[in-house]
Amino acid sequence: MKKVGIIGGSGFIGSYNTQKFLNEGYQVKVSTTDLSKKEKYEHLLSLKNAENLEIAQLDVENKQELMDFLKDCQIVIHGGTPFQLDVKDLQKELFDPTIKGTENFLEAVLKTPGIEKVVFIASVAAYNTNFPFLPAGKTEGEQITENDAPFMSEQGIPYAQAKFIANQAVDKFIADHPNLSFEITSVSPTGVMGKSLSNRQDSTSTGIQFLFKNKIAPNPFIQMIYDMDVLWALVDVEDVADAIFKAATTKNTHGKNYLLSGESYRVSDVTLMLNNQSPVGKPEIVYSSELAMKDLGIAFKPVSIPLNNYSS
Template identity: 25%
Template structure:
């Protein structure tokens, strides 16, 4: 079967935030799977930011980039109308500079609603896959031994109190999406990845920057993240495509592999990469409540998560190739 035949079977889908760290990788895997992809970006003419997308296999034949802004209602229409599936991966910023509401919360929520409003206009639409985050998942049970699962939600008031704007943005955006989808009959599923690790197709992004600081010996910046789940970027992309292609998927899907404390992670990395100045002491680190994730729901779809070593092998190789590590 040639590419054209494969593409006609797979159909056309849209990826918002197509030039980002995860969005780029999702576009890559969708093209390799034979889809026609409409990717939304802020500026299709900014080759410095979007050039890596045109280097992907199948891009010249089956990728179309469209300008869209999260806060501009209707700006996603051109990309989405005519698509059978939409993957909403776009998110405004991880860390606000001065105004969290204007920089993170409003674009996260209104941007998601603007995407869904465009989805509502598409007569061919079959399913929307929303990229959420485990930062929108927290303990909703008093039993500390109970793993977190798809029924667990973070507390908005607690996030605001802690000034945790990224978790709050992800939480509010996902909740708004579920309300809109229910009210408008949209078939929505959400994928909830933990901290995504792996090779980057785009320029240095915030996630890689934080990892890079740890690999270069900073024992403060990464220590603030606390106990956390980690997942390979390819597994996250696979999960998105699995839940999209499976007719029986519904609700939320936790997507994470390994949960570690920062000192545990650093110890593993220091032994595996002894030539890097990875710190093994974290004086400011405060261990929080222990937790694990129950990923049985997504594993039933057939996904097998890569381990922490493979995640970082691929991430470090990518950082080397981009000139960020020796």
């Protein structure tokens, strides 16, 4: 039985990753920043095959703890960077764990024997820090693909900038180490939607769905999204977990970063679907997932499915 280590395996996407690998017969080690805070991970203990689950404490900025966590893992999924839009200390709460944590992780992986595959859960921000707005040079009706030059704007939200820089660190590591004994593959989902597997209240993905469902604007950024009725690219959280599993178990995907996106709808239509009503507009495909469909065999669900699941 192979062992997979999932950094961030109790979060919104991470919980679905943990569930997927347990269902597929893997031993799964999941990180948590504090073992004493059981409310962060206790929902995982009731998953099917949870007897094959191990919870381990990990600070991604602590190199020794990283080495201990990676030991005996053949596959490692790194999704442990914070997804926060409102932070008080950008460096401490966002940039250090995202960028320095990624660099430390890569250094630890290099020193750990037996690893066969590393999968990074990046972000659409790796291709466009302006998300959900279009990158410079693109207009409505045009698609964004992995072949487009990544767009970085200093006007982008700090979370997006941190994810962009972390992805650059991964690319540099791959370029600097041409003869690795393992593969590194990344996935970059757009707006991840669906029902949380936990009752935690600190998930940004779940929080965004709550805001859109109830038309709440806690800050000027969200208000601007409503005012402009932004075209929002969405993807089902179950499809993301499926793509991560396929990326982890498919050979010859080294160095690739797959865009994961289903349909795009106006935010007003997202609100309707979150309230189990039919959208007014037609879906568009803004971020192309053709490469993930071709290489990984992913069939992306209509986004009405995860939006309806959130409300169920």
